[in-house]
Structure formats: structure tokens, C-alpha cells
Amino acid sequence: MSDTITKRLGPLFWLAVGWLAIVSLLALFAPWLPIKDPDSYFLVRGERPPYSPSGTHWFGTDQDARDMFARIIYGARVSLVIGFVAIAFGMVVGGTAGIVAGYLRGRTDKVVSFIFIVFLSFPSLVLAILITALLDRGLVTIALTLGVLAVAPVGRLARATTLAYADREFVTAARAIGAGDRRIIVRELLPNVVIPMGALALLGMAVAIVAEGGLAFLGLSVEKGPTWGKLILIGAGSRELEKSPWIAFGPIIVLFLTVLALNYAGDRIRSYYDVREIGL
Amino acid sequence: MSGLQTDGRVEQGRLLTVENLSTTFATERGPVRAVDQVSLSLDRGQALGIVGESGSGKTVLSRSIMGLLPSTARREGSIRFGDHELLGSGAVDMSKLWGREMSMVFQNPMVSLNPVMRIGEQIAEPLRIHLGMSRRDARATAVRLLRDVRIPEPERRVDQYPHELSGGMRQRVMIAIALACGPTLLFADEPTTALDVTVQAQILDLIAEQREERNMSVVLVTHDLGVVAGHTDVIAVMYGGRLVEVAPTAVLFADMRMPYTEALLQSIPRLDHPSHTRLTAIPGRPPDLLDPPRGCAFAPRCAFARDRCREEAPTLTPADNPEHRFACWYPVGSAEYLETRERIASGLTIGGRS
Numbered sequence: 001m002s003d004t005i006t007k008r009l010g011p012l013f014w015l016a017v018g019w020l021a022i023v024s025l026l027a028l029f030a031p032w033l034p035i036k037d038p039d040s041y042f043l044v045r046g047e048r049p050p051y052s053p054s055g056t057h058w059f060g061t062d063q064d065a066r067d068m069f070a071r072i073i074y075g076a077r078v079s080l081v082i083g084f085v086a087i088a089f090g091m092v093v094g095g096t097a098g099i100v101a102g103y104l105r106g107r108t109d110k111v112v113s114f115i116f117i118v119f120l121s122f123p124s125l126v127l128a129i130l131i132t133a134l135l136d137r138g139l140v141t142i143a144l145t146l147g148v149l150a151v152a153p154v155g156r157l158a159r160a161t162t163l164a165y166a167d168r169e170f171v172t173a174a175r176a177i178g179a180g181d182r183r184i185i186v187r188e189l190l191p192n193v194v195i196p197m198g199a200l201a202l203l204g205m206a207v208a209i210v211a212e213g214g215l216a217f218l219g220l221s222v223e224k225g226p227t228w229g230k231l232i233l234i235g236a237g238s239r240e241l242e243k244s245p246w247i248a249f250g251p252i253i254v255l256f257l258t259v260l261a262l263n264y265a266g267d268r269i270r271s272y273y274d275v276r277e278i279g280l
Numbered sequence: 281m282s283g284l285q286t287d288g289r290v291e292q293g294r295l296l297t298v299e300n301l302s303t304t305f306a307t308e309r310g311p312v313r314a315v316d317q318v319s320l321s322l323d324r325g326q327a328l329g330i331v332g333e334s335g336s337g338k339t340v341l342s343r344s345i346m347g348l349l350p351s352t353a354r355r356e357g358s359i360r361f362g363d364h365e366l367l368g369s370g371a372v373d374m375s376k377l378w379g380r381e382m383s384m385v386f387q388n389p390m391v392s393l394n395p396v397m398r399i400g401e402q403i404a405e406p407l408r409i410h411l412g413m414s415r416r417d418a419r420a421t422a423v424r425l426l427r428d429v430r431i432p433e434p435e436r437r438v439d440q441y442p443h444e445l446s447g448g449m450r451q452r453v454m455i456a457i458a459l460a461c462g463p464t465l466l467f468a469d470e471p472t473t474a475l476d477v478t479v480q481a482q483i484l485d486l487i488a489e490q491r492e493e494r495n496m497s498v499v500l501v502t503h504d505l506g507v508v509a510g511h512t513d514v515i516a517v518m519y520g521g522r523l524v525e526v527a528p529t530a531v532l533f534a535d536m537r538m539p540y541t542e543a544l545l546q547s548i549p550r551l552d553h554p555s556h557t558r559l560t561a562i563p564g565r566p567p568d569l570l571d572p573p574r575g576c577a578f579a580p581r582c583a584f585a586r587d588r589c590r591e592e593a594p595t596l597t598p599a600d601n602p603e604h605r606f607a608c609w610y611p612v613g614s615a616e617y618l619e620t621r622e623r624i625a626s627g628l629t630i631g632g633r634s
């Protein structure tokens with residue numbers, strides 16, 4: 001036992017990060033990995049699909065005899081990209097607007113805050129349905145739709161955090177050595193605001209992944225190929241679910257674990273960096 | 281305006297002239313005049329102490345001169361820095377002076393450094409902004425500056441973060457940042473208040489030593505007359521936003537005229553007092569600047585105040601020594617003052633037996 005208290009992210013955090021890394025790597029390198037083709041039908045003569053999990057089909061097959069494991073990994077390619085692009089868009093647009101508004105205050109702040117409020121008061125699902133119904137249902141459209149929805153919540157956090165830091169003495173101290181507005185925003189405020197934003201990004205990614213599932217239930221998710229939302233929809237809507245639960249539970253468990261890992265990791269990062277504030 | 285660093289720099293003589301400077305804050309309850317008609321001047325290489333209680337306006341005064349005020353503040357009067365007027369139309373761009381010609385050491389080093397930036401980078405910032413140094417040169421200069429402010433192992437410290445340094449070390453880093461571009465005027469706003477008593481003297485000595493070495497002017501803001509005693513040439517005592525007594529340090533301590541200055545001095549605990557001596561406190565609190573008293577601002581708390589003090593505000597007038605100015609109707613040593621003191625000593629107050 002040692003007396004020194006060291007801050008730790010903890011083994012569960014690394015477990016969560018490990019899970020996210022495995023899922024991401026599998027998704028990234030799926031075409032080059034020795035997994036089955038997600039769109040092939042592995043029909044066995046004399047037996048009716050869905051086939052239960054086995055050595056050949058780790059997660060079983062769906063009712064069309066397609067390999068669930070491969071479909072989940074290919075689904076991850078879509079779901080993770082949607083989650084990442086959506087939150088990245090929200091961070092860049094909302095984060096920039098929020099930091100600038102929080103630093104400059106005055107009229108800029110009023111205008112930006114009003115836009116955020118308008119976005120927040122608009123029912124997000126309706127907006128998503130509207131955009132996907134009016135435009136196409138491609139990967140980029142859906143990812144950016146969710147990204148637009150992420151702008152206001154991310155921007156509000158960025159603005160609030162910036163407000164808290166902009167009054168701190170070190171910002172005045174930076175002004176007192178002649179640093180300009182841009183330098184103060186980029187060098188003094190951004191590094192401090194990025195930490196809570198990073199934690200929110202992980203949580204936001206989880207929300208976006210779940211939101212994709214919601215869109216899939218309305219039949220408005222990405223048209224081509226499997227996504228986690230679509231896999232769950234197909235599995236849960238099937239008459240075979242009672243006898244062969246793996247057709248829905250495979251993607252459900254993977255999605256659940258991924259969202260859990262993102263939330264846990266985000267939460268740990270937030271509290272890990274909060275501790276340092278006490279040391280100040 | 282181009283670089284003051286080379287042209288138009290005051291090498292000796294008058295560096296700073298403040299005339300009738302008033303600073304007013306717009307608040308929800310009305311305007312608050314935190315600095316009221318202050319005039320003072322400072323020569324190159326001189327050290328000025330601004331002394332007063334919390335709320336006397338000393339911090340606002342120093343920040344008003346430097347121009348580091350929130351947007352709700354309005355300044356009136358004149359501030360001349362060398363040949364440049366800092367107030368009104370045609371005022372010079374302050375951000376070019378900040379860090380380069382005038383810089384500030386802040387009260388609390390625990391919050392004045394950016395927690396997520398290495399200290400080397402923070403020292404390098406003014407060098408890169410004003411002198412356009414390369415990253416490598418700035419880093420080398422940062423190491424040299426850390427050595428100047430007596431930080432051991434500067435090569436290692438330069439890559440550390442503020443939380444890895446003690447409070448005294450951090451204040452040394454703040455001083456290094458303030459000195460980086462070789463300013464002519466340094467503001468030190470209660471630079472030792474947040475520090476351990478044992479470190480306070482070291483920091484003050486460091487500022488004094490750097491002042492001498494660089495022929496720099498220093499404005500030392502503090503509530504502690506003891507702090508300014510050994511480290512300033514001139515002392516300005518503030519109360520309720522006004523200067524109430526200004527004098528060369530030696531003159532002030534030998535012949536203080538304002539009862540407030542005297543009360544401030546008496547409130548410092550002294551080693552040569554017998555143990556268990558009651559500390560002398562100034563009763564009451566500083567005036568409400570939203571609704572300042574009509575007469576002398578100190579009158580409600582002054583043991584020597586008379587009717588005139590409550591009716592009419594005294595102005596800053598020269599004493600026998602023209603460099604010594606004070607604002608008091610019945611100054612220390614006057615007949616009325618002595619009379620009141622006698623009465624207090626005999627256990628009576630104006631209102632009767634105490």
C-alpha cells in the first residue's frame with residue numbers, strides 16, 4: 001500500500017476504451033478482415049434460417065441466412081461514422097460559436113444564444129425527419145442532420161464554460177501582456193474549454209448513435225447497407241424473434257455496450273480533469 | 281505608434297503623470313466612483329506605494345492607469361505615459377504597451393497562470409507577441425528569466441505546469457512574465473497577499489532587486505504600510521477612492537498628518553509591543569461609494585472628526601514640505617487633534633464618559 005494518492009482513470013475506463021478501440025478497429029478494417037460477406041446468403045439445404053450461433057456463424061444468421069457478426073461489424077461502419085461526424089460537426093460549429101460568444105459577450109452573445117435557443121426549442125426528431133424526408137437518405141445527410149442537432153447543446157456548454165474562464169485572472173493576465181482577442185481565445189480559453197467539451201463529445205457520440213437507431217425505426221436511416229439501428233429493427237420486427245432471439249440481441253448488445261462505454265469514458269474523463277481544479 | 285522600446289522611451293525623469301483621474305463603474309444600483317480625482321506622478325526608476333484598506337480603490341486605481349478595466353468602467357482625466365496620452369481620443373493602443381512598456385504582477389499567483397499551459401510557454405508569450413522571437417529563442421530567454429527570478433533548475437521548470445509549482449514559485453513566474461520584455465513600469469497589485477509570510481519578503485526583495493537592475497518604475501499596491509516602508513520612494517494613501525496623503529516614504533513615516541494614515545500604521549501588529557497587547561483596529565467599514573458621505577469620507581470612523589469634517593470635504597493641500605500633501609482639516613499635530621487626543625487619553629469621548 002502506498003500513501004500517495006494518484007489520480008486514476010480506473011480499470012473500467014480502460015475496459016471501456018478497449019471495447020471502443022476493438023469495435024472501431026473492426027469497423028475500420030472490415031473489408032480486409034477474414035469475416036464473411038455481410039450481404040451473402042449462407043443457406044443450408046434442408047434447414048430453415050435463422051441459424052443459431054455456431055462456429056461458422058458466431059452471432060448466428062438472420063432470417064435470410066446472412067451472417068450476423070459480419071452485418072454488425074459493417075453496421076458499425078455506418079453507426080460509428082454517424083456518431084463521430086455528427087458530434088465533430090457540432091463541436092466545430094457549436095464550439096466555435098459558443099467560445100466566441102462567451103468571450104466577446106455583448107451583441108454577439110445575444111445573437112448566438114438566441115440561435116441556440118431556437119434550435120433547442122425545435123423538436124429535434126421532427127427536424128431530423130423533415131431533413132431526411134426532403135433530402136436523400138445518404139450517410140452524409142444523416143450524419144450532418146444529427147450534427148446540426150448537436151450544435152446547440154455543444155455550443156451552450158462551450159459558451160457557459162468560456163464565461164466561467166473568461167473572468168479568471170489568468171485571462172486578464174494574458175491581456176496585460178498584450179495578447180489579442182484571437183490569441184486569448186486560441187491559447188488561453190480553448191485548451192481549458194476543450195476538456196469538458198471532450199467529455200461531452202463522447203456522451204454526444206453515444207446520443208447520436210442511439211438517434212440513428214431512432215431514425216431507423218421510422219425507416220429514415222441510411223438507405224444502403226446495414227446499420228445497428230436497422231439490424232435491431234429487422235431483428236425485433238421479425239416473427240422469428242421468439243425462437244431465435246440472437247437476430248435482435250446481437251446488435252442490441254453491441255450497441256448497448258458501445259453506448260455504455262462511451263458514456264462511462266466520457267464521465268470518467270470529466271471527473272478526472274475536475275480533480276485538477278481542486279489542486280489550483 | 282511604433283515601438284516605444286527604441287524611440288521615445290523615457291530614460292530618466294518623469295515617466296507617468298496622472299491628473300484628475302476618476303473611474304466610474306456603471307452598476308445596477310447606480311454609478312460608483314471608485315477612483316475620485318486622483319493626481320500623482322512617478323519618475324523613471326522610482327517606486328510608488330499605494331496604500332489603503334480593501335475597497336479604498338487602490339486596485340482600481342492601478343488598473344485604471346494600466347487600462348485593464350471591465351467594459352462597465354469609464355475613466356476621466358488624463359494619464360500621460362512618457363509623451364503619450366493614454367486617455368480620450370487619440371489614445372495609444374494599450375495592447376502595444378501592455379507587457380512591453382508596462383506590465384502587472386497580480387495578487388493571486390494561484391489563479392493568474394493558465395493551468396493548462398507550460399510555464400515556459402507562458403513566459404514566451406509576451407516575447408513572441410512583442411519582440412517576434414522564434415520559439416527556440418523565446419524558450420532560451422524564458423530559461424534565463426526563470427534564473428533571473430531565482431527559480432532553481434530553470435531548464436526543468438520551464439516545461440512544468442503551474443500546478444507543479446508552489447505559490448511563491450508561481451509568483452516568481454508571474455514576475456518573470458511581467459519582466460520578459462523589459463518594461464519601464466511595473467504594477468504589483470498586492471503581490472504578496474496570497475503568499476506565505478516567509479515568502480513575502482523574498483518576493484518584495486526580488487521586485488526591488490529587478491527594479492534596481494532594470495531602472496524600472498514600480499507601483500506597489502498594498503494594504504500593509506509595513507510592506508511599502510522598505511520598498512518605495514513615495515507613498516500615496518487612499519481612502520474612499522481619493523488620495524488622502526502623499527509623501528516621500530521617509531517624510532510620511534516621520535511626520536504623518538492624516539489620522540487615517542496614523543490609524544493604518546497603528547493597526548499593524550508590532551514585535552516590540554508586550555505580548556497580549558490588543559490589536560488596534562479602525563472601527564467601522566469603508567464608505568459606501570454608491571452614496572459617499574458629504575464631508576471627509578473618513579469622518580464617520582475618525583476619532584478626531586469634528587462638525588466641519590462631516591460637512592465639507594478637505595482637499596489635498598501641501599504641508600511644510602511641498603512634496604508632502606494631505607487632505608485633513610484637523611491633521612495630526614494640530615491644536616484640535618491634540619485636544620481630542622488628550623480627551624481620549626483621559627477616558628472621555630466627545631459624547632461623554634466612555
